[in-house]
Amino acid sequence: MERTGCVIAGGGPAGLFLGLLLARAGVQVTVLEKHADFLRDFRGDTVHPSTLTLLDELGLWSEVETLPWHPMRRMRMVFDSGEATVADFSRLRAPHPFVAMVPQWHLLNTIAEAAAREPAFRLIRNAEVLSPLMRDGRVAGVRWTDRTAGLQDDRKLWADLVVGCDGRDSVLRAGLPLREFDVPVDSWWLRLPHLPHDQDAGGTIRRSGKRLLVMLDRGDYYQMNYLIPRGADSALRQSPISTLHEQLVELHPWLADRVAGIASWDDVKLLHVKLNRLRRWSRPGLVCIGDAAHAMSPIGGIGINLAVQDAVAAARYLAGPLLAGRPRAIDRAARRVQRRRQWPTALTQGLQRFMHQQDEAVEHSELPPPMRLLGRYPWLQRGPARLLGIGVRPERAPAWARQSTTSCLTDPSNITR
Template sequence: MADPTCVIIGGGPAGMTLGLLLARAGVQVSVLERHGDFLRDFRGDTVHPSTQRLIDELGLGRRFAELPHSRLHQVDWPVGGDQTVVLADFHRLREPHPYITMVPQWDLLNLLAEEARQEPSFTLRMDTEVTGFIHEAGRVQGVRYRTQDGTTGELRATLTVACDGRWSIAHTDERMRPREFPVPMDAWWFRLPRTPWDAAALTPHAAPGRIAVVIPRAGYLQIAYLAAKGTDARLRAAGIEQFRQDVAAIMPELADRVDALASMDDVKHLDVRLNRLRRWHTDGLLCIGDAAHAMSPVGGVGINLAVQDAVAAATLLAAPLRRGTVTPADLATVRARRLLPTIAVQTLQRLMHRALITPTLAGRRAGPPKLVLALLRRFPRLSFAPAYLIGVGLRSEHAPPFARRGSRGLAGAGTGRTP
């Protein structure tokens, strides 16, 4: 395995985006992914308007549109009968794609990998787990790895970028321990059959002690079930029949299909974390995406922030990497650029935890405060603000000039399968 200029740990959205962009800048880059493929269910599948704009700028719009997908144009909250209040209206965004596209993450990652492989300076190594860092002369000089067949080795690089998520190997360094924020809930993910009569909007439901969010997907409904943190063992001990009853009680319109859940093995638990590194780098090592800031699932913004981090990192570091010298000051510019958007989103998520999730899970309320719903009903234009914060965010990144390619069709064009 030839030594690259940059080695990226993790082939998720941040890692694959950064790898593609740096390769287009002519940087020798290797992405190491410990799995043999990208096929993992219930990963973040939301592609937000700002990310879709980036996909267009990279010349991948038409190919992205051909992936199986569905589109979310708004977030509705039921208020009784057939009435709803629009919490976030993406139609109001002045973006080329004013909607969130739900696309299987493995399809998006395969698209980025296929495109990156067209660049002679890019290498993707699957079934390759990073086991540690090479420390020499007071800096990180690369990584140690182990392949699926047990082969071990070292890969030296000018820069190592950790894109390996909330349990990043970079966190083993005392200087890179994240600051944890309290989180009131965990999430459980599962699928239910979809019918032609199901709503096409993302629709939350709330009852004392639990919240469920229905996400319409191409061919099925993806459900996020939120309950108090630390209750996974109790839910599983109660068994699938009790869980079906809980789901039917909070979403009566889906009661006729909860039998699709054969056992609790069909219900996947997510240990929700919300944290942020105080510093995102040491000499020779940078963390971005969830490795730098784990996000709550509220708003589904994790992928968008990770991709935006990757774009900023590629824009700021491509030139130093081509020169072969990346200083700690260079790495600090990435955090300086991405810290405000990260803090803004995490602050919004913490407010949502406090105002909506904690009171609901504690049984004090079933949904948003009545005043908020009344204001949104009376002044629908207020739904622009949450739509913008979720769909675009602060300091939205554009593809750097070296990574742009001629238009191959817009991300909203093509023959993608939508509801």
């Protein structure tokens, strides 16, 4: 019977961060990742100062520095009547006062390689979690399949704790009460080339009437998020692709020499925007974090960073009980994870809901008075930068996680929180 201390479903940012931290505590942890590698087109490539600080605390900054990332230091809003910088990350009192635009597969590889250096860590790829295993009313492991072995493959992995990090369509959170929030938009994701003569555009939110386009300068291309009415994707795709070209040029005339880079609708990816959270993040033997516990809107690009904060809090509370192997203590610790991370999540989602409601109710073409103030008094830009870049309850890496167990095995008596 195959067994581990903790099994984590999903090798995304939350799953790998949690796996690394628990392994550094000496917990036997197995991460089951559905795909063969991380080479996929992610949208959550904005790594905020809070996450960069955590990577630094874990001793990984020298490795992160070598990745192909581009810093974003400012976010501005552009209306028909004018523009203003609304968030200046360079004003933050943080070790790395910028948002790093880094391809997520590079970041995940870096974390996975660091975790692989820990004796207690194991990552299994092509491993799709099918359902939880139950024993005496408690989640006691997972059923999973090796996707390379065919449909007949059915395996079991038993564990003291199962952690759902398998995204907003999590199979493990089934049965836990979920609260859904209405979102009036869906999102198109596309990219346009960055030409040699372009200046660094940072982050730009372009608003005209009810049209909204978010543009992030990735250094060698622009990543763009164009909001469309909810459920309108199929109808809009009946128009020629030149219609989208015209809309983009209307919003940013300087894009006229590159919109042909969107050759067809195949270059436009649809994201069904979801905004929800579990009312209860855990049950005996199971806890969900990240998108599995709360799907976020793409507003602010904060989903990956909230997920990482969840993972750090989870590791702090769960490491001790997992090392001791006490089921009741593990379940109490899982509930503590929700108590600590629920209100930052609810507050952030509340702000996202408010912004979506404003987008639906009001046509913005004039620069709003609050934006004028931010443009007139640059020191005010630190507030939005802190809310976006640091968050309302940032987590710090536990002291016991800042040193690899490969060089110094952790004393379990020190892991109490």
